[in-house]
Amino acid sequence: MGDGGGNRSMTTPPSSRRVTTSATAILSSSFVLIYALVLVTQFAMMGIVSDRANVSTGGHHATIPNAMSGWTKTRRGGGIGGSSRRTVGGARSSSTTTTTTIELAAMASSIAGRWNLTTHNAVALLLRQFDRVDDYSYRTDFVHFHHLYKSGGTSISNLMDKAFGGLIDGGILPGSYESGNFDHDEALADIERRMSTGTSREDLPYVASYAHTGLRPVYGPRGTRTGTFLLKQLPHRRLRVITMLRDIVDFRASNHAMIMCGLNYEVTRWNNEREASGLSRVCTPRDGLNISLMVDRKIGDLMERCRAEKEMLAGGVTPKKKLYPQQRRQCAGEEAGTDTLAHCRSADHLLASPQYDKHYRSMFHALMGRFHRGQKFTNVTAYKGMGYGFDRAEDSPGYSVEKVEEYTLEDLGGLDTTISGAGDGVGPPEPDFVWFGITERMKESTVLFYYQFRLKPLPRTPIHRVQECRPNSWWTDENREVVKAREPADYAVWRAANAIMDVRIEKMKMEIRSLLRAGETRESLYYVDWDQLEEMGVKL
Incomplete structure (x- = not known):
């Protein structure tokens, strides 16, 4: 999990970036039912809200109309796309009860308010998450994990290696690296080796890959090398993408300490010497940690x-x-x-340094490839030099906080299949996001990972590179507010992503409860991480 910390409470976006307040932001609890009733009428007319109240039983497994329709079996019981794998194809039911719809609308409104979403359609887009049908299948799909540096991705790569690779022999495409860029030559060599021994292209076993190298955009003039490679080598597979993101301040603190300045070694050395002298180990300036002295020592x-x-x-x-x-x-x-190394001496030094503008602007640009529809896709997806070095999203034509929120809810949320590097609705659709995780919410992220891919939870989730002293421990609250004010686009992406995750957790809980009521058991729902849910305080 890298050096990720615990859950963080929300704070209001910077006042310097005031935007038109939407119904979501000003909605008070006394009006939520009225607002929900309006939504009920709107969604009933649009045919968006589907039945989640009635449960029908058919064959071996119970099905929930729309969300749980259609079942397939796999050659590996309890594996990827196991015997309770959902597929698209069920008819949409029209018997939604007003009470259920009001509850969902109220829940979506509450979540939008919790994360201070200001785009006018935040509630409507969050409601669509409840109705989003999961059509992932290991038989037809190929998943690439784009691991942003210092986002907790090493743990997820290792989890993929054990979960996907452990269930399907050769399931992980060679060339994947937990902490490295994708090696296309290594991947091609393995593909050619298998095909030279009689394996047809359609029978190649690969279902996933992972690397710091990104996949999107696959299409258009800025198509990535990895996207082009996978289209050519695995043309029969539907490309999908997963990723991790992180609190925008912790993201920068970790990159600053561990990549730009190499402070993790110095902090460990400092504490080892303190301990040898009979002193306690410390992690904050308040307790005696002196980063500037460590920089002097590093220079010496x-x-x-x-x-x-x-x-x-x-x-x-x-x-x-x-x-x-x-x-x-x-x-x-x-x-x-x-x-x-003046920029390494403290967070204040970094924030006042040209190094910040050079390396730490709009660091989520590589996440989806762009922040909003008015912006061109970037194909700079892999780590280069000392940092990310993207142009400020706030300077792009058509930018607004609301547009970034909306685009994140649609793209990272997997709702819009018309997005294309060759032109939205014109070129072929880009690989969609079937899952994403958030470093500060690693337990929830891995629970959703197992649930999404129908993977049996590992006895222990792999944990990598957890630092004794987390780099954010020497960043002050004032430093945090400076970053939030300076990076409204990154902050909007992070807030919207958290809102999506909140909805997906609630949706998962609703589906599990419905399945249990329909006769499923803990044993048959092998892909539910019951232990982690209990640790999270979830009662089902």
């Missing part, structure tokens, strides 16, 4: 290496491990009186 260590290398080269000796050119430039800068 590098300067000593530079001096040693110069002496060896002057004596005609080749160092066993040469310094990188960037390290030599850094030493030269320090000798000239430049504080080359």
Whole structure:
């Protein structure tokens, strides 16, 4: 889970970015039922809301109209797309009760308010999540996990390796790396090896891949190398995508400490020395953690290496491990009186530094490929250099917080199948998001992962690189507010994503309860992570 922290409470978006207040934002509890009744009428006319009250039983498994219609079996009991796999194809029922619809509308309205969504159609789009039919099938689909750096993705990659790869021999496409870019040559070599021994392309076993490399956009002038590769090599598969995102401040704090400045090693060394001296380990400046002193020490260590290398080269000796050119430039800068790591000394230093604008603007641009429909897709999806380095989304034509919220609810929420890098509604649809996780909500994320893909939960969810001292521990509340004010687009994506997850958790609970009432058991619902649900306080 990287160095992700616990759940965070919501705060209001920055006042400097005031927007037109929608019905969602100003809705008070005294008017929620009236608003819900209006929604009932609207959705009944549109035919969007479906029956979730009646449960019918047919064959071995019970089905819930619309949401649980159509069952298929797999060759592996209790595996991917197991015996209770949902498929599209059930007729939409028109017997929705007013009470049930009012409850759903009230729930969607409450969730939109909880995450301060301001787009006018937030409630309507969240309601569509309840009606969204899951059509994933391991038989026909291929899932690529786009792992943003420091988002907890190493744990999810490892989970995929054990869950997908453990159930289907060869299910993970070679070239996938838990903490690396996708290796297309390695993938191609394995494909060609299998096909050279008589395996047809349609019988290749691959169902998933993972890497820091992104997949979207697959179509249009900015199509990614990975998208082009998978279209060519697995033309019979429907490409789908999953991803992880993170609290926008923690995301930057972790990238700053662990990638840009390499502070995790220095903090551990500092605490080891304190402990050896009989002092307690500390993680915050308030308790005695001095990041600036650690930076001085880091610079001193590098300067000593530079001096040693110069002496060896002057004596005609080749160092066993040469310094990188960037390290030599850094030493030269320090000798000239430049504080080359000034931006590493604190969050305040970073926020005031040009390094922030260079590396930490609009870091969620790679998540979906763009923030809103008026923006062009980016094909810069893999980590390069020292950071992400995207242009500010707020400067893009047509930008508004509401448009980012709306687009996130539609695209990350898997509601719009017309999105295309070749032109929305014109080119072929991009791979849709069938799942996403949120680092601060890892338990909920993994519960939804198992449920979504009908995978039997692992005895223990893999946990990687959890830091003793989380980098956000030396970021202040004031630092947090500065980032939120500076990055309204990233903040809008994160808020909308949390709202989607809230709805999906509620939808999952409703479906499980309906299945249990229809005669299913804990054993037959093998893909439900009962233990984690209980840890979350969910009673079913």
